[in-house]
Amino acid sequence: MYFLILCEDKPDHLPVRLANREAHLAYARETGAVRIAGPTTNDDGSAMTGSLLVIEVADRAAAEAFVAGDPYGKAGLFASVAIKPWKWVIGAPTAGAA
Numbered sequence: 001m002y003f004l005i006l007c008e009d010k011p012d013h014l015p016v017r018l019a020n021r022e023a024h025l026a027y028a029r030e031t032g033a034v035r036i037a038g039p040t041t042n043d044d045g046s047a048m049t050g051s052l053l054v055i056e057v058a059d060r061a062a063a064e065a066f067v068a069g070d071p072y073g074k075a076g077l078f079a080s081v082a083i084k085p086w087k088w089v090i091g092a093p094t095a096g097a098a
Contacts, residue, residue, distance in 0.1 A: 003063040004086040007051040010079040017048060023071035033057050033066055054086060
């Protein structure tokens with residue numbers, strides 16, 4: 001099952017993001033759950049403001065566990081985190097995903 005995870009950074013927390021970026025990226029790779037991901041940015045793209053990930057896990061509990069284990073979250077980077085079930089339609093990697 002796919003889940004969209006949308007996180008908004010706390011104001012003025014860029015140093016926290018940068019200090020934990022490599023650990024966050026390693027965690028995302030090591031879990032094997034991340035299908036697409038990247039930072040959200042301000043309007044001109046000059047600053048990271050949050051994170052968007054699509055993960056594939058068994059259920060909501062697994063999605064929540066993924067979020068709980070993320071080094072960014074553990075470091076207190078996020079002001080908010082939304083976890084939404086998601087149906088991949090356009091650009092899906094397999095016909096069965098739609």
